[in-house]
């Protein structure tokens with residue numbers, strides 16, 4: 505892994521839920537011993553495959569939708585917009601610049617958690633990239649519950665990290681979105697940073713282009729989840 509990424513992406517926990525250490529070198533490159541199932545067309549048989557869900561998280565306007573859509577497209581994973589699961593009352597509240605409470609968010613988080621274990625529609629990838637602000641530790645714990653309910657699920661989070669003033673500016677420039685710049689300060693008030701949570705990769709998203717961020721996130725996710733040939737690593 506290059507020095508730039510060492511600085512910006514915290515992969516210290518990459519082996520925690522990720523392929524075991526024999527399969528994923530600590531420097532992030534793919535080990536030659538990656539498991540390839542029965543070698544049929546180089547792919548692991550479907551019943552042995554794990555389902556990956558990558559949550560792209562962070563406060564409003566940090567770039568969740570932008571990054572998640574690009575990642576899903578690159579990996580051919582299914583994109584799920586977390587904001588679509590908010591009840592209308594939550595959206596109306598946020599549109600007025602009013603912060604949601606824990607109780608406003610409870611049902612929404614449970615709906616996202618339940619979506620994790622829903623059977624994917626025919627023709628869609630069973631691997632998901634989902635957006636969710638996941639501002640507090642106990643919200644992230646709700647998202648993690650899905651993996652307890654389904655043994656084949658591997659849930660990882662990416663936290664898009666930028667200073668408040670940058671997000672105020674981005675929200676101010678953004679057109680046609682219910683969340684405006686006046687929501688940003690309350691998002692930072694609520695925020696419990698995920699530093700030290702072993703299944704969360706922290707990615708700086710200020711001071712460089714969207715394209716660079718997309719590329720780095722994609723590379724990181726590929727390193728954690730995939731073999732060079734595109735087949736999925738077996739997670740033991």
Ligand SMILES: Nc1ncnc2c1ncn2[C@@H]1O[C@H](COP(=O)(O)OP(=O)(O)OP(=O)(O)O)[C@@H](O)[C@H]1O
Pocket residue numbers: 562563564565566567568569570571587635637674675677678679681683709710712713714717
């Ligand atoms: N890495 C980046 N660098 C600069 N601008 C970005 C970056 N990522 C996203 N943006 C811009 O910031 C704005 C917010 O992005 P986006 O809508 O993806 O954020 P979001 O986190 O999904 O927001 P919300 O949670 O409010 O829906 C957009 O106008 C987008 O073009």
Ligand SMILES: O=C(O)[C@H](O)[C@@H](O)[C@H](O)[C@H](O)CO
Pocket residue numbers: 562563564565587598604609636637638639683691
């Ligand atoms: O927890 C929350 O307060 C919400 O999820 C917000 O973060 C919004 O959904 C979104 O980020 C704004 O569009």
